[in-house]
Amino acid sequence: MAAVTSTIVMPISVMPTNVLFTQNQWQINTTAVCVATTENNTGTWIVTEQTPFHPVSHIWPDHPADRGDLIYQTKHYSVADCVVGAIEIATQQLYIASDIPVKRDTEGWVFVVAHYIALPLVIVAGEEVTLAVDKVYQQGLSRGHSGGHLSSLALNKVLHADFWRKDPSRRDELGNYDFHSYAQEKSLVSENCSIDHYRLGKTLRKRGLNSAEMVANLAEITLRMNQQLAQWLQLATPIVMRREGDTLTDSRYWQCDLGPEGVIEIPCGGTHATSLAEYRALTIEFEIISDQELVMITTAIVA
Template identity: 50%
Template structure:
């Protein structure tokens, strides 16, 4: 069958749909199934901060959900880290790959299948991911207002504050109602103007101020939107929320997200020093 880029529905409040199987391929003890459209969010092969959705295909458990790329001339599927090209490469179609156990399901290309996402699990990841964005915006603001920068920084966040998160973030991992970010306060960041020693000394004070700022923002009950610039997996998506700052926060992001600040009863940030140059930001969510 002709392979087309997967039409994604994971940002459209859609958890179940029917779609045509475009490609079915066996790999070891697994089956890769690519459908025309899907409500499943796959884990990114480039920045795997947001886990794959859970759910079923024709009632059978989807063991994993990955990004794939099909070379159209040869109809060859490459999955995850094996993908040899960048997105939107001519002659390639980027797809969502649903991974099933080989013995569980007999399925043929051209068959219409039913895909159903575990909504409760997706919602918990969505809250965790949105909370991570909110937490780092609050941290950026607190570090500027607390005069922890001694000179202007070239990078600014959506609110116009120096973008500590962009400069210092090493890793970010979303899990159920949680986001864990690691930051490196190394020589490069000090040269850019951050008073790293003061940040480490004042870490608990900064933590308190970040949580105070988050609480103020949550009281706004603002809507959270994901602006999609296209319907395919590789099309750009932007997380948006109005915190009554200088401008509406808009962050490029391919994950799933909460739809409103009203979904959060509490977002609690804990800052922890790991060693002389590294800190962690634990962002925990209590949903309503």
């Protein structure tokens, strides 16, 4: 479903989509600003002025698209996919996901959220539709994503003093050596879960990581991480999404007060839990794929 759309109707001015998925809004009435039909005429992409749907990113697709319905003239249509799109103003052409040929903030382009309905649907641009997100599913993803941030911080903290033989220079938001950003190859968020894939290659060893020792001591590392996560969760402090604007392309930051370690802030465009009190526990386990591949699984147990 990443093909460039073939037709587009856009009689009103198009602006970057205003996003509401960081503001705990799950159903809104909004205006359709453009409607496009796929080349094989089997589905329709719909862009609206604002949306509570979180789209999957075409750059780092770790956070899945939200689920839910588009309601038009009392009929409910399942949103089969939700992705980042970009509209070239001069040609009024909508590009979808991996077919987007420009970076965000390129002059003459606007970035939007595109909702996919898996059938031909005639909506006149300018008409009102209702967008309703599956709240339970979105909140499950949100807990998984926030849990992933917390576990990466805990991992960096546990490794900092005992598993580096020299300073690799890059540090995380808590001031610890940033193993997570150095080693992470991919990640995947799901309901109440986050999975991170790490590569323990030659470059990381040259930076100073004692990777063989790390792998040999994963049981101890896991225990210490779980203890650290339990301490943070006891704080029950709010999780805040700081926004620099309301549009899809405006920067957003995950912010959490970790008590004596201070308020930390991580750039992130996903949806997130609203408080550490949402968790009864966060647990970590590791899977060793090879001597150079390691997977960390973070599981959220709901309060």
